[in-house]
Amino acid sequence: MNVVLFNLSLLLYLLSTASYMFFLVLKKGLFGKVGYYLILSGCCIHLISTLARYFHAGYTPITNTYESLSFLSLCIAVFFLYLKRIYKIEILGCIISPVIFLMLLWASSFPSDIRPLPPVLDSFWLPIHTVFSFSGNAIFFTSFFISLIYLFVERGIKKKRFPSISARLPSLETLDLINYRCMSYGFPFLTVGIITGSIWANTAWGSYWSWDPKETWSFITWITYAILIHNRLAIGWRGRKTAYMMIIGFLFILITFLGVNFFAGGLHSYL
Amino acid sequence: MHIIVFGLNHNTAPIEIRERLFCSENDLPDLLKKLKDSGLNESVVVSTCNRTEIYFCSENPEECLSRIEPLLTEHFCVKDEWLKNYTYRFVDKDAYRHLFLVASGLDSMVIGEPQILGQVKDAYRIATFHNTTGFFLNKLFHKTFNVAKKIRTETRIGYNPLSISSMAIELSKKIFIELKQKKILVIGAGEMCEIALKNFKKEGLSDILITNRTLQNAKKLAEDITGIPYPFDNIPELLTKVDMVLSSTGSEKPIIDKELVISVMKKRRNRPLFFIDIAMPRDIDPEVNRIENVYLYDIDDLKELSVKHLSDRIKESEKAHAIVEEEVMNFSNWLKQLDKNPLITHIIESIEEIRLKELNKMLNKMKYSDEETQNNMDLLTKNIVNKIIYRHVSLIRQNGSPSTLDVMKQLFRFEEDNEKDMEGWDKGE
Numbered sequence: 289m290n291v292v293l294f295n296l297s298l299l300l301y302l303l304s305t306a307s308y309m310f311f312l313v314l315k316k317g318l319f320g321k322v323g324y325y326l327i328l329s330g331c332c333i334h335l336i337s338t339l340a341r342y343f344h345a346g347y348t349p350i351t352n353t354y355e356s357l358s359f360l361s362l363c364i365a366v367f368f369l370y371l372k373r374i375y376k377i378e379i380l381g382c383i384i385s386p387v388i389f390l391m392l393l394w395a396s397s398f399p400s401d402i403r404p405l406p407p408v409l410d411s412f413w414l415p416i417h418t419v420f421s422f423s424g425n426a427i428f429f430t431s432f433f434i435s436l437i438y439l440f441v442e443r444g445i446k447k448k449r450f451p452s453i454s455a456r457l458p459s460l461e462t463l464d465l466i467n468y469r470c471m472s473y474g475f476p477f478l479t480v481g482i483i484t485g486s487i488w489a490n491t492a493w494g495s496y497w498s499w500d501p502k503e504t505w506s507f508i509t510w511i512t513y514a515i516l517i518h519n520r521l522a523i524g525w526r527g528r529k530t531a532y533m534m535i536i537g538f539l540f541i542l543i544t545f546l547g548v549n550f551f552a553g554g555l556h557s558y559l
Numbered sequence: 560m561h562i563i564v565f566g567l568n569h570n571t572a573p574i575e576i577r578e579r580l581f582c583s584e585n586d587l588p589d590l591l592k593k594l595k596d597s598g599l600n601e602s603v604v605v606s607t608c609n610r611t612e613i614y615f616c617s618e619n620p621e622e623c624l625s626r627i628e629p630l631l632t633e634h635f636c637v638k639d640e641w642l643k644n645y646t647y648r649f650v651d652k653d654a655y656r657h658l659f660l661v662a663s664g665l666d667s668m669v670i671g672e673p674q675i676l677g678q679v680k681d682a683y684r685i686a687t688f689h690n691t692t693g694f695f696l697n698k699l700f701h702k703t704f705n706v707a708k709k710i711r712t713e714t715r716i717g718y719n720p721l722s723i724s725s726m727a728i729e730l731s732k733k734i735f736i737e738l739k740q741k742k743i744l745v746i747g748a749g750e751m752c753e754i755a756l757k758n759f760k761k762e763g764l765s766d767i768l769i770t771n772r773t774l775q776n777a778k779k780l781a782e783d784i785t786g787i788p789y790p791f792d793n794i795p796e797l798l799t800k801v802d803m804v805l806s807s808t809g810s811e812k813p814i815i816d817k818e819l820v821i822s823v824m825k826k827r828r829n830r831p832l833f834f835i836d837i838a839m840p841r842d843i844d845p846e847v848n849r850i851e852n853v854y855l856y857d858i859d860d861l862k863e864l865s866v867k868h869l870s871d872r873i874k875e876s877e878k879a880h881a882i883v884e885e886e887v888m889n890f891s892n893w894l895k896q897l898d899k900n901p902l903i904t905h906i907i908e909s910i911e912e913i914r915l916k917e918l919n920k921m922l923n924k925m926k927y928s929d930e931e932t933q934n935n936m937d938l939l940t941k942n943i944v945n946k947i948i949y950r951h952v953s954l955i956r957q958n959g960s961p962s963t964l965d966v967m968k969q970l971f972r973f974e975e976d977n978e979k980d981m982e983g984w985d986k987g988e
Contacts, residue, residue: 315715445733446848448860460831461736524828527852 290344291400293337294358298396300330301365301389308382315456320378327385331365334392338362345402348415350422352403357395359418360545361388363426371430375466377458383433413488421481421506424474425541428513431470432538435531438463442528460527467530468520475513482506505544512537560695560894563620564654565627565646566605566612569668572645580635582606584685590634591691597626601693603686603700605661607678609668614658616695620650652891655699659883662703663710664717671716671872676707690934694907694945699890706886714878719868723861724755726868727835728762731803734833734854742766744801745786746794747808748776751837755805756784768797772808798823803833806842817846820853837861896956902964903952906971914944 304326311319338359341349349355368384371377441457443449485503486496497503516533519525525533567580582590587604594602594615602615613631617623628642649657660666662679683700686692692700710716720726728738735741743764745752748771756767767786770793771777777788789797794814798804808814815834824832834855836843841857848855896903918940922933955967967973 441733445730445854448856448864457733459732459736460734465736524830526829527831529851 290337290341293333293340294392294396294400297330297334297337298389298392300326300333301385301392304330304381305385305389308385311378312382317378320381323381323385324372324378327365327381327388328369330388331362331369334358334362334365341402345405347405347410348418350414350418351405351409352398354395354398354400356418356422357391357398360422360426360429361391361395363422364388364391364429367423367426367430371466375458375462377462377466379437379457380430380433383437384430387429387433408492411488411492413484413491417481417484417488420477420484424477424479424481425545427470427474427477428534428538428541431467431474431534434463434466434470435534435538438467438531439528442531464527464530467534470534471513471517471520471530475517478506478510478513482510501548502544505540505548509537509540509544512540560616560618561620561651562614562616562654562695562699562894563623563648563650564612564614564657565624565648566610567646568610568612568666571647576637576641576645577609577611579637580606580611580631580641581608582611582635584681587682587685588689591686591689593630593634594627595691597630599623599627599691601696602691603683603696605679605682607675610661610666612661614654614696614699616693620648624648651894652887655702655890656883656887658699658703659706659886660880662707663879663883664707665710665876665879665883669721670869670876673711673717676704679707680704687938688934690937693941694948695894697945698893702886702890706883709886710879710882713882714875716872716875716879718875719871721865721868721872723751723837723858723865724758726861726864727755727805727856728758730835730854730856731833734831735802737763739763739765741802742768742800743803743805744768744770744794744797745780746770746804746806746814746842747838748780749807749809751807752805753780753784755835755837756786759805760784766801768801770794770797772810795819795823798832799826802831803835804843805835805837807836807838808842810838810842811840813844814842815847816844817850820847820850824850824853835861900955902967902971902973903955905973906951906967907948909971910944910948914940 304323307319307323307326310316311323338349341355350359364384365388368380368388371380437457438460441460441463445460485506489498489503490496512533516525516530516537519533520530567577569577572580582604583606587606590604591602594604594613599615599617602613605612605614613627615623615627628639631637632639632642657666658679662676664671664673664675667675679700683692686696720729731738731741738759739762741764743756743759743766745756745767748769760767765785767781767784768789769777769781769786770789770791771780772791774788774790780786781788798815798820804815806814820832829852831852831854834843834847834853836855836857839858843855843857845855845857847853918937921936922928925932951967954963
């Protein structure tokens with residue numbers, strides 16, 4: 289059941305990507321709208337599929353690579369829908385829809401069968417720790433793309449070159465504001481994710497912090513975003529500097545999220 | 560029935576001629592009436608600073624034109640040769656094409672400019688109000704407005720602005736979220752500033768600070784556009800408050816240099832600052848553009864952008880021309896079909912006959928009503944009749960099956976002698 293729905297949402301994301309590509313090339317607003325509604329419906333079905341899996345398996349389905357990639361893309365989709373509603377940025381869909389689609393496609397290449405929960409994960413902290421961490425990650429994922437758009441627009445304005453597409457791009461101030469929002473939403477999520485993780489670690493492994501690769505890298509990521517927020521609030525870092533910093537932070541998230549799983553091993557390696 | 564346009568524009572006539580043949584909105588009814596009296600059933604006059612054109616319908620264009628020309632020379636008090644030397648006339652397809660091009664801004668001096676559509680709409684409105692339009696011109700002008708709208712939405716002909724002030728607005732929209740809450744500082748009180756400011760005000764910008772070397776001039780401009788004047792020495796302090804700076808002074812040396820802006824940006828906590836320097840020589844050191852979160856466009860940048868936008872418009876105009884050609888074909892086919900089909904002509908004529916008969920009856924009863932009421936009644940009945948005719952005509956055209964045609968023929972008492980003409984048409988279709 290959940291896999292069928294999963295595939296359906298994968299298809300909807302694919303259609304949405306196609307629609308957004310038409311929007312980008314033909315510059316017709318209708319395709320942007322269609323793309324948005326396709327993501328919206330894809331996201332709803334994706335959510336139902338995740339819930340179905342939750343009830344079927346009896347535990348929060350964020351325990352292996354398939355499930356975590358799927359959940360991360362769900363979080364990104366939800367956050368995108370939120371941004372789209374508030375800031376009306378059409379162009380973000382052109383980047384987010386293929387990202388979600390590819391991420392789900394990649395997820396579907398991993399085994400999707402429901403296996404009994406490893407005893408170490410069977411905890412009250414599983415949903416709390418994972419949902420907070422993943423939401424934080426999803427928000428910073430999105431802000432990475434926002435930052436890329438910012439740098440692209442900023443460069444166009446500074447160099448006085450205007451590719452025809454830029455008329456549809458949001459203003460620099462909007463992008464910077466979204467980046468700021470990402471910071472102020474994402475950072476608390478990340479922080480709570482790390483704290484609940486360490487409490488859980490204490491009950492599961494007997495130590496709050498054991499410097500395994502995942503912990504180390506998430507600490508580095510956390511420090512990066514902390515510096516970013518400090519600089520913004522204390523010395524008024526804005527615009528390009530924030531965007532660059534967001535991109536660096538995103539690279540650390542990638543290392544934390546994927547690199548550690550695939551290359552480093554350690555305590556978190558069941559993911 | 561032929562549709563003809565007769566007129567002149569900025570390509571065929573110099574300004575001295577055009578201004579003599581310009582017909583103001585107040586003057587239009589008089590001219591329309593004269594045209595009607597000369598025997599034109601349907602006419603619309605479009606007159607702007609770049610063109611004066613008369614659209615009319617006639618079975619015999621040449622004869623009509625020979626009547627109109629003397630009427631125009633008399634109306635405008637111009638020489639006969641002028642009308643011969645500076646005008647053009649287009650008939651049927653060329654006329655529809657011309658009107659489509661005019662209304663969509665493709666025939667304008669600044670290609671793609673949007674005002675002309677409004678002017679054509681006004682001209683048509685005045686003509687309908689004075690009862691000088693009928694079945695054919697109504698159809699043509701409605702089609703024209705559709706075509707113009709289609710071109711606006713399907714091509715990017717009017718997309719990129721060309722004027723300095725609208726480009727400045729476009730650029731500031733790329734930097735800021737909403738202009739309404741932004742503040743602008745104007746340095747200099749010249750005419751350029753005033754034009755640009757008026758455009759900014761249209762966008763909802765209301766916080767305007769004005770400074771000038773002679774405070775008196777700043778005060779005067781401030782009064783004109785409801786801004787606040789400040790002494791010239793306050794610039795460093797003002798820069799910390801505003802979001803945009805528009806500069807256009809006659810100063811020989813830059814007024815704002817890099818060091819000043821760097822120190823200002825610290826105080827602003829890096830909130831973005833947009834400089835528009837339309838002075839020559841420049842008021843703002845070009846190095847300023849290198850500072851983070853500071854954007855500077857000088858007059859050359861804006862001109863370059865304008866050239867680029869113009870070439871974009873020219874590229875887009877090819878697409879627009881293709882749309883026009885397609886629509887010219889559509890319209891001319893529609894009209895041809897109408898001409899070919901005696902049944903349709905018969906329907907139009909017999910309904911018109913009923914309309915006139917009934918209208919006159921009613922007008923006789925209402926002898927004491929004023930002219931406006933009578934005109935309105937005429938307009939009302941015309942509109943109703945046109946709408947009803949349109950349904951019949953489209954039914955005949957879409958579904959020309961013998962049974963439908965029979966019903967129609969019975970309904971409108973289509974006579975036997977007309978039957979013969981009809982036969983050929985039936986088979987032809």
